[in-house]
Amino acid sequence: MPQRDASDVAPPKLVTTAQQYEGQLDNDALEELVRTIAEREKWADERARTVVEVGTGGGRGSTVAIHRALTAGNCRFQLVGYEGNPELAVHASRYWADAQHVHVVNEYFMHPGDIDQAVKPLVAPKERDSYFPWFDARRDGKFLETPPPGPIDLLFIDSVRYTHLAILRTALPWLAKESVVVMEDDIPDYGELAFIESEFKLRKVRRHEISEHPWPLVEFKLARQSLRDR
Numbered sequence: 093m094p095q096r097d098a099s100d101v102a103p104p105k106l107v108t109t110a111q112q113y114e115g116q117l118d119n120d121a122l123e124e125l126v127r128t129i130a131e132r133e134k135w136a137d138e139r140a141r142t143v144v145e146v147g148t149g150g151g152r153g154s155t156v157a158i159h160r161a162l163t164a165g166n167c168r169f170q171l172v173g174y175e176g177n178p179e180l181a182v183h184a185s186r187y188w189a190d191a192q193h194v195h196v197v198n199e200y201f202m203h204p205g206d207i208d209q210a211v212k213p214l215v216a217p218k219e220r221d222s223y224f225p226w227f228d229a230r231r232d233g234k235f236l237e238t239p240p241p242g243p244i245d246l247l248f249i250d251s252v253r254y255t256h257l258a259i260l261r262t263a264l265p266w267l268a269k270e271s272v273v274v275m276e277d278d279i280p281d282y283g284e285l286a287f288i289e290s291e292f293k294l295r296k297v298r299r300h301e302i303s304e305h306p307w308p309l310v311e312f313k314l315a316r317q318s319l320r321d322r
Contacts, residue, residue, distance in 0.1 A: 126161035143244075148174060204231070275309065296312060297312045
């Protein structure tokens with residue numbers, strides 16, 4: 093087996109490389125959730141919808157479930173998957189090479205300064221020894237340069253623990269009042285949701301348990317851009 097350097101050593105929560113390639117969230121429950129959202133939001137109309145997935149991995153997990161659900165719902169859409177890991181992004185790009193409306197971008201969906209300013213301050217003290225080196229090793233990665241192609245209808249976040257708030261901040265220029273956000277909440281007791289609610293006023297918050305998956309999904313819309321906006 094090839095040697096792995098320190099930048100490849102993942103914090104305890106992170107899935108294995110094999111799981112990243114194959115995907116953990118290609119299942120009927122996620123597909124049904126996306127199909128329900130599409131029907132409720134009436135996305136099967138003339139306008140093409142923009143779906144942004146953050147944390148595409150190898151492209152065979154949640155990307156497949158989202159694609160299946162929107163296709164089955166007769167939705168016109170463009171799905172843009174952001175994946176910061178170059179190796180995984182290559183696998184995802186190859187997997188979706190023949191799909192004209194799926195595009196994989198090898199970039200982290202945040203800004204370079206977010207690691208120190210928005211991510212690391214949230215890390216629990218007991219997890220800093222594992223997460224800090226992992227985040228630091230990604231400073232030389234590609235951060236957001238390729239913007240979404242238009243206003244986001246669905247933002248799906250399946251990223252590393254403690255990054256969700258930074259991702260939501262980054263997405264704000266492309267989020268509208270009726271944009272739907274779905275995220276995996278991979279901190280016990282809905283910790284990611286708590287971080288986001290400390291800064292944003294949310295509405296229509298729904299919690300979804302996903303079969304054969306250890307973490308729930310949280311769905312919401314923004315009530316306003318920030319709690320500081322009155």
